[in-house]
Amino acid sequence: MRYNKPANLLLVLVPTEVAMPAFVPIQPDALAFIDSLMNSPLLGRDLYLDPGSGSYLLQLLIAGLVGSAFMVRTFWSRIKAFFTRNPDEGEGSSQSNEE
């Protein structure tokens, strides 16, 4: 948290579009507003946290979606391949979708 910082420093730290309210004489609630911005994920970075967990969990969240889309696509390309000349030239990996 960045308490007790001079207001002009806040102006530097806050992006222009949100810094505009700070040009008017600063009211206590305006300071609280700015403070809440400082604690927003975009600004108040905690250096001990690794964004890795979010990347890891996103993959688990979308696994079902991308997995089934991939299965449908592979299946469909095999049907297409069946009706065209070269049945082996199906799209996607052919080796281990049966696993």
Place this chain on the structure above:
Amino acid sequence: MKSETTHPASFRDRSGFLFTADGRLHRQVNTSYKQEYDLLIDSGLFQALREKGYIIPHEEVETEQVGAVDAYKVLKPEPIEFISYPYEWSFSQLKDAALLTLEIQKIALDYGMSLKDASAFNIQFHRGRPILIDTLSFETYRQGEPWVAYRQFCQHFLAPLALMAQVDVRLQKLLTGYIDGIPIDLASRLLPYRTRLNFGILTHIHLHAASQRRFRDQEVKRSVARGEMNLTAMRGLVDSLGRTVEALEWKPEGTEWADYYTATHNYADQSLRHKVSLVESALDRIQPAEVWDLGANTGIFSRLASDREIPTISFDIDPGAVELNYRQSKETEDEWRLPLLLDLTNPTPAIGWNNTERDALLQRGPAEFVMALALIHHLAISNNVPMHTLAAFFQELGKYLLIEFVPKSDPQVMRLLAFREDIFDDYDQLTFEREFDLYFKQLQKDSIRGSDRTIYLYERKT
């Protein structure tokens, strides 16, 4: 073995490291990586990638141990002519490197392995094509585990490509500031709202950023996460990334660069033909082992060198020119030309830990033969560099210099001076010769027919 030095960028990975011995780059495989390395070789994955030209070939060599860590093997990879970095590549070069990374991951999964790194720095351009140079990037694939390199792939490839294609191609410059790729939340903020309608960018950038935000201060137990992403989902993820990257396009046409290339060149055909013949005779006279063409535009003169099978780096400041140059070189399967983005007035700096991980441009020189055609007026007039500073700079760059002097009477220089005060008293041919003669020995001097321009062939004074 004498004079071994470990490479300063080779410290992150505990699987092994790079070192130079007898003037050649070697890669040590540490004993801790034995199992994975054996799987890479025994499973046939290395062979499969090698046959496709996707991974740098190497030979295993007998050597004494280097450093304190136990060596399992020492590899001697095929040397790369010139190390380049993602912030020097054109859009299509970065895209091709991204697609290669995904293709390698696809193949690796077929052999029961997975990439543990998806760093753009692991890809180099070798003989005209992208190639994986980090042989130790693989690990055993464990059923159920997500892709450990997913975030790195998004930061190193997807985020910059999306920004270049959807916002502005110049945002690539962010890669010089962020050595581990563009942070996902930053990319998400910069991308226009409409990119949320693109499923791939929505998922891999915007939702990815939201997920990082959501879980940033929560402890995640590994056991909770394990066993939920099966192989099909993993393949689906790689496939989805591939489709997203594939759909990103950037074309120099239809942008501010466009008319620059369609506009007729500044030479009468006769002058151009004469200039070509002068460049050719200089190349044939020196027969250099490598050429740096500075201000190469779309690579017209670089081609004279690469056609002679001389490894040629074709630098230009304009992303559109570099893009067209790369596309042309790819189309003609030119193995000898590497187009790269470079602002000579602010050349690529050294970055990374201790400023030694990625080399500055000048650290990758000097080149044997430097071409600076139709360039000097941009440096001297647009960038106000005094003539004596220019001469000293070029002396550092290479042994031989083929340079074109463009006088103030030239239409292109008149254009540069049209809207600015002419403060360039030292910009004339006499001063040019006097200053360059301090650093170089003149081997040849020719006026280009049908123009006021002159081409000089110089050899550096030692």
